[in-house]
Amino acid sequence: MSGLHRVAQNVHEVNQAVAPDDPDLVVAAEGVDVVREGKHLLRDISWRVELDERWVVLGPNGAGKTTLLHLAAGRAHPTKGAVYVLGERIGRVDMHELRTRIGLSTAALAERVPPGELVRDVVVTASWSVVGRFNESYDPMDEARAAELLDEWGMAGLAQRQYGTLSEGERKRTQIARALMTDPELLLLDEPAAGLDLGGREDLVARLSELAADPDAPALVLVTHHVEEIPPSFTHALLLREGGIVAAGPIPETITSDNLSATFGLALEVTSVEGRFTARAR
Numbered sequence: 376m377s378g379l380h381r382v383a384q385n386v387h388e389v390n391q392a393v394a395p396d397d398p399d400l401v402v403a404a405e406g407v408d409v410v411r412e413g414k415h416l417l418r419d420i421s422w423r424v425e426l427d428e429r430w431v432v433l434g435p436n437g438a439g440k441t442t443l444l445h446l447a448a449g450r451a452h453p454t455k456g457a458v459y460v461l462g463e464r465i466g467r468v469d470m471h472e473l474r475t476r477i478g479l480s481t482a483a484l485a486e487r488v489p490p491g492e493l494v495r496d497v498v499v500t501a502s503w504s505v506v507g508r509f510n511e512s513y514d515p516m517d518e519a520r521a522a523e524l525l526d527e528w529g530m531a532g533l534a535q536r537q538y539g540t541l542s543e544g545e546r547k548r549t550q551i552a553r554a555l556m557t558d559p560e561l562l563l564l565d566e567p568a569a570g571l572d573l574g575g576r577e578d579l580v581a582r583l584s585e586l587a588a589d590p591d592a593p594a595l596v597l598v599t600h601h602v603e604e605i606p607p608s609f610t611h612a613l614l615l616r617e618g619g620i621v622a623a624g625p626i627p628e629t630i631t632s633d634n635l636s637a638t639f640g641l642a643l644e645v646t647s648v649e650g651r652f653t654a655r656a657r
């Protein structure tokens with residue numbers, strides 16, 4: 376096949392791959408490469424997320440998980456292929472408008488929160504897509520929504536505390552409440568359990584599982600290194616290694632010893648009990 380034909384076919388496949396009238400399709404990536412400074416961060420990624428799906432993205436350090444999350448958030452552009460998020464093609468739309476429809480929680484965003492910011496304000500400022508309260512005035516409905524989310528995430532008693540005084544678990548819950556502030560259609564969480572102790576991790580996994588089981592919750596994508604952090608109500612998994620997909624699909628078929636061994640490059644034995652997974656070297 377000539378190069379021109381191949382390009383034409385790619386364009387055709389991308390257009391075919393995305394049904395703009397499918398309201399349930401939240402993320403659609405087809406044949407996506409991301410290249411930065413001559414390095415392939417992602418290679419030939421084709422992935423679809425539907426509204427009622429809850430995805431976990433697993434892989435070792437440097438596999439490209441955060442890059443994939445940034446694509447889904449519209450904060451990175453593909454070098455090749457096309458990414459559609461909430462029906463809009465990344466790179467062809469006003470990203471500011473799209474971003475209010477996407478909740479994102481990452482360590483990089485969390486680091487931008489001023490330590491003196493009140494917990495209540497960390498959450499409510501998401502309605503203006505800003506970090507750090509300045510002179511904006513907030514609708515009482517926004518204030519009420521922030522209070523409701525803090526309550527749901529077990530932070531009601533700490534709403535008046537300074538963010539910098541919170542424990543890591545409390546910070547993580549505040550960040551998720553903030554990411555939910557705009558009632559997003561897509562919620563993206565990058566390693567929400569990183570740095571938590573066992574009790575904190577179990578508490579967060581249970582809360583995320585409850586969120587995932589809610590039919591009114593947004594589509595969810597959670598990035599992690601550890602199968603132990605997969606909330607039981609999550610439905611799908613995508614395994615990444617060196618920028619490429621090792622396996623993707625429903626969790627029971629995807630989180631297997633063979634797939635996980637290929638993803639992490641070592642022989643692993645995966646076991647599951649009541650929807651919770653553990654992995655150990657064979």
Ligand SMILES: Nc1ncnc2c1ncn2[C@@H]1O[C@H](COP(=O)(O)OP(=O)(O)OP(=O)(O)O)[C@@H](O)[C@H]1O
Pocket residue numbers: 411412414416434435436437438439440441442443600
């Ligand atoms: N702008 C860039 N230029 C060159 N390389 C980059 C750039 N951004 C990221 N990388 C590299 O791309 C690879 C994938 O990064 P990414 O952060 O997506 O991985 P990750 O799976 O989230 O890793 P971790 O689990 O360690 O957070 C890493 O090797 C990283 O160093």
